[in-house]
Amino acid sequence: MAQGIFGGMTNYDDQSLEDILTDLRHWVDYTKEIKNFIEQGTKTLKESGYWNRVPFNFQTILISSIKTQQTFLHDFKLIMNAIQNERLSSREVELMKRIGLNAEDYNVQYGKSYKEDSDWKDYGNKDFKVVENLYADGRDYFITIQDASNISTRLSDYFNPISHSVNQSVHQLISGNNNIVAGYNNGTMNKTEINVNDFSNEVDSALEKIKSIEEVSPALKDHIMEVLKESKEAVLQDNLEAQSISKTKMKSFLIGAGANAINLVHLLGTYSSIASYFEL
Template identity: 60%
Template sequence: MAQGIMGGMTNYEDQSIRDILEDIKGWVSYTEEIKSLTETGIDILKNNGYWSNIPYNFRATLLSSIKCQNTFLNDLQLVINAIEQDRLSLREVNIIKRIGKNAIEYNTEYGKSYKEESRWKKYGNKDFQVAENLYAKGRDYFVTMQDASNISGRLPDYINTNPHSVNQTIYQTINGNGNMVAGNNSGTMNKIEINESQFSNDIESAVENLKSRQDIDDQLRKYITEILEESKSAVQQGDLDAQANSKIKMKSFLMGAGANATNLVNLLGSYFSIASYFQF
């Protein structure tokens, strides 16, 4: 990796986009490693009855860091895809900047929540050593991820200013069984009926189908499954804002999925209600 010796202090001004891509891919592996370590450590502490001895704020920090790392994994994959496809945009710059900001906040929170109480610390106790290791490894991780802030200052140099053709569609949805989805595409208005029950069944079938596909990356599979579940819930609840948001997320996701987008569209497009909802 091209990172500096001191975590969060790497100078990316003289590094190429390939150097940066190497670091970001390394962050994905590092994030998966620390996330697994944290989850395993928490399970050990719970099984041994020591989890309740740990102050609430530090427990909350550990648990929320896992959610943060899941977000990092999704966001980092979007940035990797954009770089590899030469489609880097301001969106990816902002994503990296946000990762750096969150890392700085978690670095501070780890120190604050771990050190605010001392009575629970039993040096030499094997369970305390597990908790102490979670603190040390977790904080080191977020210190390293602070480098994302430094990368965000370099990435704008690599933004691709050439326009990419995007098929823009405007949606309007009327909810309930027999939903009517209206799409305006290049001046052509069409209406397709969406049955709530059929849509839910198709979502469930598509999610199961995704699990068996070996040609789709695990992180992409996980993220698109989340979008499909959100879409199903939005339609069931008749939430227009949530429906619009799920469609925007799907479009953004497929734009960043690179070569995998074709496989995903072909799979989801085989379900009429899903294809109609997302206007594939």
């Protein structure tokens, strides 16, 4: 289908999986094109010496966006394969949602880092024109990809809650006073011991600290706080299926996390029970 003219506002509610695949194929080509464009642009600026005049924060956004686009390509492939093989699961839905949230975050950071200082801008200079194009085209790309969040909502209507994977590793949680919960699946079982009260308290503490982090967009903070709350509830209720889903969401977040999400990862890693639960 053709996306709407406003980034992040395309309605996919009446679109089929084939319609979604059409957009994803276009996004794969678009991602490869813009990734190469940014790589060549930064190379040109470094060779001319103008790169040193570009503010550090905008340099960081440009470099990290290349890595993020490579991750997007990996995730798009996973999602497209799942759709084509009729094996959509919560993993693909969550990956698509994360792509949309990361795109939203990069859209904000592109504007913020490029506009925070104007002393370096040399209008009319051919090298500065390269920077202008990197900003405009790079930001337009992420504005377009914001629609991934809307696609994820539509994909959730199709996903199969029954896993098609067999003989896979299952990470079981042992909770309570040394009570071992029963597991299922014919794969390898890895048991992780955590104390339920410790985990609950650590989640509460982490939620408060996440609120005070200023370097991360509200969308990213809201998402990871939601995952933590779901994880806490799943542990308190000894709900193995919910635990598995929450861990998958966290792994998807880490796979697609943009540069500005690293502070969240570092914070969670300081909590032993949380780190053990999510295998950080």
